[in-house]
Amino acid sequence: xxxxxxxxxxxxxxxxxxxxxxxxxxxxxxxxxxxxxxxxxxxxxxxxxxxxxxxxxxxxxxxxxxxxxxxxxxxxxxxxxxxxxxxxxxxxxxxxxxxxxxxxxxxxxxxxxxxxxxxxxxxxxxxxxxxxxxxxxxxxxxxxxxxxxxxxxxxxxxxxxxxxxxxxxxxxxxxxxxxxxxxxxxxxxxx
Amino acid sequence: xxxxxxxxxxxxxxxxxxxxxxxxxxxxxxxxxxxxxxxxxxxxxxxxxxxxxxxxxxxxxxxxxxxxxxxxxxxxxxxxxxxxxxxxxxxxxxxxxxxxxxxxxxxxxxxxxxxxxxxxxxxxxxxxxxxxxxxxxxxxxxxxxxxxxxxxxxxxxxxxxxxxxxxxxxxxxxxxxxxxxxxxxxxxxxxxxxxxxxxxxxxxxxxxxx
Numbered sequence: 001x002x003x004x005x006x007x008x009x010x011x012x013x014x015x016x017x018x019x020x021x022x023x024x025x026x027x028x029x030x031x032x033x034x035x036x037x038x039x040x041x042x043x044x045x046x047x048x049x050x051x052x053x054x055x056x057x058x059x060x061x062x063x064x065x066x067x068x069x070x071x072x073x074x075x076x077x078x079x080x081x082x083x084x085x086x087x088x089x090x091x092x093x094x095x096x097x098x099x100x101x102x103x104x105x106x107x108x109x110x111x112x113x114x115x116x117x118x119x120x121x122x123x124x125x126x127x128x129x130x131x132x133x134x135x136x137x138x139x140x141x142x143x144x145x146x147x148x149x150x151x152x153x154x155x156x157x158x159x160x161x162x163x164x165x166x167x168x169x170x171x172x173x174x175x176x177x178x179x180x181x182x183x184x185x186x187x188x189x190x191x
Numbered sequence: 192x193x194x195x196x197x198x199x200x201x202x203x204x205x206x207x208x209x210x211x212x213x214x215x216x217x218x219x220x221x222x223x224x225x226x227x228x229x230x231x232x233x234x235x236x237x238x239x240x241x242x243x244x245x246x247x248x249x250x251x252x253x254x255x256x257x258x259x260x261x262x263x264x265x266x267x268x269x270x271x272x273x274x275x276x277x278x279x280x281x282x283x284x285x286x287x288x289x290x291x292x293x294x295x296x297x298x299x300x301x302x303x304x305x306x307x308x309x310x311x312x313x314x315x316x317x318x319x320x321x322x323x324x325x326x327x328x329x330x331x332x333x334x335x336x337x338x339x340x341x342x343x344x345x346x347x348x349x350x351x352x353x354x355x356x357x358x359x360x361x362x363x364x365x366x367x368x369x370x371x372x373x374x375x376x377x378x379x380x381x382x383x384x385x386x387x388x389x390x391x392x393x394x395x396x397x398x399x400x401x
Contacts, residue, residue, distance in 0.1 A: 014367050016222035020301055023217065065277060068295045069269040076262060108218045108299045115292050164379075165386065170214050174375030181368040 006143040008188060011109055013147055013181040018109030022148055023173055027159075032152035034093050036145025040138065042082055043110050046075045047137035050114040051130040071114050079104045109144060113137050151180060199318055203325035209302045210333040211381045216302040219293050220334060221370040227349060230338030231331065232286045233293065236275050238327025240297050241306060243271045245323030249311040264307045265298070272297045302330060333377075340373050341365060 011017050021035055050071050058064050082104075086094045104110060117133040154176055163172050209215045216237075223233040244267050248255075255263045276294045280287045287294065297303065306326055311319040342348055345364030347355030363369050 016218050016367070016370065017296075019217040019221060020215075023214065065273060068273050068276065068298055069266060072265055072269050072298050073262070076265060108296045111299050112292055112296055115295055119292070165383075171375045171379035171382065174371050174378065178368045178371030178375060181371055182363075185366065185368065 006139050006146065007184065009140075010143045010147055010184050011113070011140050013177070013184045015112070017112040018107050018144055021104075021107055022151065022177070023170060027152065027155055029149060029152045029156065032148045033145065036141070036148055038082060038086070039104060039107065039109065039144055040141035042075070042078055042104050043113055043137045043141040043144075044134055046071075046078050046110050047114050047117060048130065048134045049074050049078070051117060051133040054118045055130060067115065067118070071111060075104075075110050075114070109140075113140055147180070147184075151177065154180070196318070196321060200321045200325040203322070203327075203329035204332060205329070205381075206385070208329045208333055208381070209305075209326050210330055211378050212385065213305075214378075215305050216300045216330065217374075218296065219300060220337065221374055223290055223293055224334055224338040224341055224370060224373075225365045226342045226346070227335060227338045228286070229289055230334035232279075232283070233290055234327070234331025234334045236279065236290075236294060237297055237300060237302070237330055238324065239275050240268065240271045240300075241303055241323040241327040241330075242320060243323075244268045244303055245306055245311040245319040246316055248307045249314060249316050249319035252312045260312065261304075261308075264304060268303050268307070269298045302326060337370075337373050337377055340377070341369055344373075345369060 009015060058067060117136060210220050219233055223229045247267055248264060279294060310322045341364045344361050347353060
């Protein structure tokens, strides 16, 4: 399950979630790692909380149609919390991540995973389990960190290359990502 | 309609196209463009949300305190997204199945929140309505363009109508890497055209100055 989530169903390169920070923060390996750590923390916590809410509040009261609103509010407040913590604990990392921390709120990866785990069973036969969901979220976040770090490494190299004017910046980054996604397709039959 | 109003509507189509120039809302662009039908459905859903949330936010801009504006915007947007999600589930179940998690994810589509923050909270209701509509149409154009290229190359069809035999299809284009490649090349092409246009304008201005 973990290898599947990290490599085969890599959240960025196969599921297309979290593209914004993928393109935005991935110009340096260090920032990419920091972003990955922040996302891992928020994603694990958010999935834990939203899974609990789904199981003990939304489903018993049969108000699952409020899912989207409830989840996004939970995630937004969690991100705020992480931001305040990081400001105290590690000011240098806080400065490096800058504007992208509040943007985790609108990082579709976090909400996407939170909604995904409520719609499908992670391990066949286990049913809806809060622990499974949280583990899955951590694995997915590791996949996110892996992809964003590899990509940052590639982009550092790209800085040194001469590129046609129209291709500069995002377009060439997207094409690089496409080739990286092809490489990740090689993992498809691993599980 | 005066010229400036028309400008608000049309600037989203090409010059400030949200996906191709401003690079917002990339996740749905990459994920749902496997076919033209999906692209159009996603574009329409997003346009609805943009239109409604832009309108409501600009109507409420004097009521919402500045400090809590982002959470309030998110709640407003999430409400409209839930509405369109339930509507699509009810009336177009096949579209709902193929778009999947990406309909609720319109909430975190940067375009919607971006327009609310950058346009709707400073302008009148009617202008915001035009802006939302224009941006939504621009987004739909970009999605349909990418979706069209991917469907033609990947499955040899357009709007489900098969015209290239299956053995000549390049499957890679409907898979993940194809999305990145097509998006990258389309964006490069659009930027190339926009750059050319601007250079031409500059040259014209220079010649006129002489």
